[in-house]
Each structure stands twice: as structure tokens, then as C-alpha cells.
Amino acid sequence: MSPSLSTMADSNSSVESKPIILDVLPDFAISGQRCAGRIQQHIDLLLLALEALELGASEQMLATVKHFNLEKIIKNRIALWRLRSTNPWRRAYTRDTLTIEQAKALVIIANYRVKPLTVQIRQLLLAEQQMQQKGLPVTCHFLLAEYLDQFRAHFRSRMNPRRAKVSVYLGSEEELNQLALFLLKQLLFCTGTAGMQRFWISLFDGEVA
Template identity: 65%
Template sequence: MSQPASLESDFPSPGNNSTSILNTLPDISLPTKNCSPRTQQQIDLLLLALEALELGGSEQMLAMARQLNMEEIIKHRVNLWRLRCSNPWRRSYTRDDLTLEQAKALVIIAGYRAKDLMVNIRQLLLAEQQMREKNLPLENHFRLSEYLERFRAHFRSRMNSRRAKVSAYIASEEQLNELALSLLNKLLFCTGARGMERVWFSLFDGEVT
């Protein structure tokens, strides 16, 4: 099935150089040169949801970085890990701020991985809808339950329970499930016409000058 032209413009050929790929997301005018902790937290959570969707998710992100010619920004596994540890909710929070270029690279990788996993994401969200319509527990659907279980496990093992919001999520399986599903919806939104750009802007709500 052919894709609309507007969708193609969101996802230029991976063969393009990194500058042209980064330029698919507009620059943001911020009070400081780097991203806020909130933006960094949201980006990392999107990537966490992608990891819960597929085994070897972080390796797939690195492969996508290479495919998109972003090796100068995301050099290797340790570098990717350090960028993600800009999320202040992390146990291994580095206190380093993402530059706009680094944030763009991570969001674009998330968008491309979401596009590759679009069928899976749609199926999981449809399963959620069906379970709720039938007043059945989400865990009754095997694939949806598997995604939610992986997300909860990733979140609990990597986030700092001393942070009040993290502690609240860890204490409530229902809240963690809702977070996991909201991130699925955001990933699916990334795959639509200008969806990646809109998700990008949403990361800076209240911060644009």
C-alpha cells in the first residue's frame, strides 16, 4: 500500500545524510541552549516503550542510528546509554543535558522504529480497546500483557524509586500500565502525517520562547 506524500516527508530516505535527516524536525527556541529535564525524561520513556515492544530494542536503535548516518551523534551503546541517562528519573542520572541535536536524533530514531513497528503498535492498542469494551483485564490478552509486563520490568529496574513520581508509578501497576499505553499512543502518532514533528513540539510545551 502506498503512503501519503505527507507521511513520506516525515520519513526521508535513510540514505540521506544526518544533517538532512535532523532538519526534518524544526529548531526550537529555548531559554537555554539545552533541553529541559522534562523533555529528556519524555524522550527516554518513549525509547523505553520501544524496548518493551521488541527484544533487543536498544540494538535496533543503534542499528537505526547507523542506517540514518547518525554515528557522530550516537556513536555506540555506551553513548546511547549516557544520552538516555539525561532522564532525571533514572537511577544512573548523569545530570548531563541533551543538546537539541541529540534530542532530535533520539526522537527521529524513535519515529523510524515506531514506523517499523506500526502494525504491532496498532494491534496492541486495538487489543486494549477490545479488552476495555468487554470489561476484561488487559492481562487477558497475551501480547498486550507481555508488552505491559516488559515495560513495568524495564521501568522498575532503571528508574530511581527515591523520586516521588517514580515511587508512585512503581507502587501502582495500573498507573504503570496507563503510562505504557499512553507512550504506545504517542509512538503510533509519530507514524502519521507530520506526527513526528507534532510529538517533537509536544516535548517542549510551555518552554518555547
């Protein structure tokens, strides 16, 4: 095979090996094609909220990896854990940085998993509004309290209390509840028209010149 044909074949192989689903999210010209820590943190927290909503969420995430042929990016459960451990707030923080493709894969997983939960999320946010209107704590609503309990449990077990912001959340149940509710609204945002793309672009606000 001539050098030109060999190069062409390698190029075609590279294109074919890239999961097509990644193309639904735009690329950005950022330094080193690596994500900032705050982006990694945001994505992981969004997945944490999903875990508080859906029983067996980790298994469902891995099933989604297979569904979209993302195994070259996320090979197995350990690989998924390592990608999520790029969140600087994690106890098991790896100090690694996500590539654009890895970040895209995690956002796609989050978006796909949240779709079946749309009605549930709307009900929880409506319950929050009703509790506020009645002047009652959000924990007075059974289903909302259940989600908040799950989120707080996940957060406390996985985040590093030596991180300043984490210690603030751990020291205030109200602050942690507000974070959980904020992430719930972010998940609902992802379910809207072009929600995944809009959420993805919002992650890089201020990162792209």
C-alpha cells in the same frame, strides 16, 4: 588561504558535518539550546516503550544511528546510554542536559524504529479497547499482557524508586500499565502524517515563548 576563505571553508565544513536528517525537525529558540528535564524524561520513556515492543531494540537503535549517519552525535552504545540517562527518573541519572541536536537524534531514532511496529501497536491498542468494552483487565489479553510485563520490568530495573513519581508507579501496577499504554499511543501518534514533527513540537509546548 585568506582569512575570509578560511572562515568560509570552516563554515562549509560545519554544514557538511551536520547530518541532513536533523533538518526535518525545526529548531527552537530556547535558553542555552538545551532541553528541559521533562523533555529528556519523555523521550527516554518513549524509547523504553519501544524496547518493550521490539526484541533487540537497543541493537536496532544503534543500527539506525549508522543508517542516518548520526555517529557524530551518538558514537556508540555507551553514548546512547549516557544520552538516555539524562532522564531525571533514571537510577543512573547523569544530571546532564540534552542539546537540541541530541534530542532530535533520539526522536528520529524512535520514529524510524516505530514504523515497522505500526500494525503491532494498532493491534495492542485495539485489544485494550476490547478489554475495556468487556469490562476485563487489560492483562487478560495475552499480547497486551506481554508488552505490559516487558515495560514494567524495564521500568523497575532502570528507574530510581527514590523519585516521588517513580515510587507512585512502582507502588501501583495499574498506574504503570496506564503509563505503558499512554506511551504506546504516543508511539502510534509518531507514525501518522508528519507525526515525528508534530511529536517534536509537542515536546516543547510551553518551553518556547
